[in-house]
Structure formats: structure tokens, C-alpha cells
Amino acid sequence: xxxxxxxFTYTHSTTLKPPQSTQxxxxxxxxxxGEVCYKAALALLHDPSAIINLNPLVTQFEEVDSSSPDIKRxxxxxxxxxxxxxxxxxxxxxxxxxxxxxxxxxxxxxxxTTFSYHISYLIVDGGCDTAVAAPGGVSIEGxxxxxxxxxxxxxxxxxxxxEEKATVTCPSxxxxxxxxxxxxxxxxxxxxxxEKWRARAAL
Numbered sequence: 001x002x003x004x005x006x007x008f009t010y011t012h013s014t015t016l017k018p019p020q021s022t023q024x025x026x027x028x029x030x031x032x033x034g035e036v037c038y039k040a041a042l043a044l045l046h047d048p049s050a051i052i053n054l055n056p057l058v059t060q061f062e063e064v065d066s067s068s069p070d071i072k073r074x075x076x077x078x079x080x081x082x083x084x085x086x087x088x089x090x091x092x093x094x095x096x097x098x099x100x101x102x103x104x105x106x107x108x109x110x111x112x113t114t115f116s117y118h119i120s121y122l123i124v125d126g127g128c129d130t131a132v133a134a135p136g137g138v139s140i141e142g143x144x145x146x147x148x149x150x151x152x153x154x155x156x157x158x159x160x161x162x163e164e165k166a167t168v169t170c171p172s173x174x175x176x177x178x179x180x181x182x183x184x185x186x187x188x189x190x191x192x193x194x195e196k197w198r199a200r201a202a203l
Contacts, residue, residue, distance in 0.1 A: 005137070006175040009167050010182050014190040016041060016146070016160035016197060034148070034160075040201035041146040041160060045128050048096055048121040050196065051144070054189040057102040057181075059114070064097050071097045071118060096121045104181065136174065142166040162193060 018037045044050055052061050064071060101116045117134035127145035132138070147161045164186065170178055 004172050005169065006172040007167065007169045008175065008179065009165065010179070010186070011166075012164045012186055012190060014162045014194065016162055016194065018159075018201075037197070037201050038146065038148060038160060041162065041197050042127070044193065044196055044200060045144050045146060046123050048098065048128075051121075051128065052098065052100060052119075054192045054196070055102070055185055056188045056192075057104055057185050059101050059103045061098050061100040064099050064118070066095070066097055068097070071120075094122075136171060138168070138170040138174070138178065140166050140168050162190060164190070 016037065018033050049061075052058055098119050098121065099116060100119055101114060103112050103114045105112050115135060117132055117138075119133075120131045122129045124143075126147070127143065130140075130142040130144070132140040132142070134140070143163075143165050145163045147163055166182065168175075168178060168182070
């Protein structure tokens, strides 16, 4: 990494708290509400189109073939990543690749810039892994996980936690811009995730 390149980590977590059950007695035919909520959250993380559409900046996207030169460049970086072994043991060893176009308002909305980039998506136990190759030497290695017990390892009324982690490598001059964009857009993604999750779990 050169002197004009920055690497930073972005994290965001959101509590997914199921409502109190209205059942007076447990039923052998009805799944515990915590399990229903976990499966709904996991199903959402395993749906690439749903996750991409959560991003308020996305204006369009399309799945692309892995034979594309851009994808080959992205995939070569992924297989050399430190967590490549973890990926090979995933529930679905096949990456899916997408070309995404974002529209980012600037100057308090007076100007909007659009840019396209490629993202890879992999289903893993507990969530998904993503990797982004964007213009200007920007790359992002990300993971989304839904954790039971509030992520604490202790029973807390079936509470779940949505955890997102990303490692960003980019030119130092654009690092503040990328940090701000991630914070705002991915914060909204988490809010939208909660809405979709509640709908899927019929809460």
C-alpha cells in the first residue's frame, strides 16, 4: 500500500428485536418466534437483489457473467484475500456478480454524480460476503451477518443483531468522502432491512 492509499474499517450493527409472543401456550406445530425471525433475516441476506435494492444510492443493477474481464480482475483479488478459505467452506461456493450504478447527490443536492462499479456476492452461513471494485482504485471487502442472542452469546428475549463490517482501501484524498457515503447510505440500508425483515417475518 502506497503513501497515498488509505485503509479503514467500517462497522454498523442494528438490533432486530421481535415483538412479544401473544401465544398463551407453546405449540408443537408453531415455530418459536425467535426462529421465525432468524430465518426471515437470513433469507433476506441470502437474496442479492433484495440487499442491493436496500441501498438508497442504487439506480440500476444487472447480474453479469463471471467471464467478463472486469469480473476476472475482481475475482482474482477475492481468491487471494485472507478469508478466502472461509469462503470456500460456505454453503454456496458460487459467487454472483453484479454491475451497479449509483447516483450520489452533491453540493446539497445541486448536483448529482453517477458512477458504476462491480460487486461480488456470496452466500455463507449466517449471512453473506461482498466485495466491491469501484473506479479510482476503490475496493471494499464486506460481510453481513445476523447473530442470535443479540450477538452477545446470552439469551435476550430472542433478540437478533444485524452486523455489517467492511474493509475499505482507497486513495487517501477520497477517504473522507467514502466514509461519509458509507455512513449515510448504509445506515439507511439497515433501516430498510428492518422494514423488509418485519414484512418477511409477518411481524
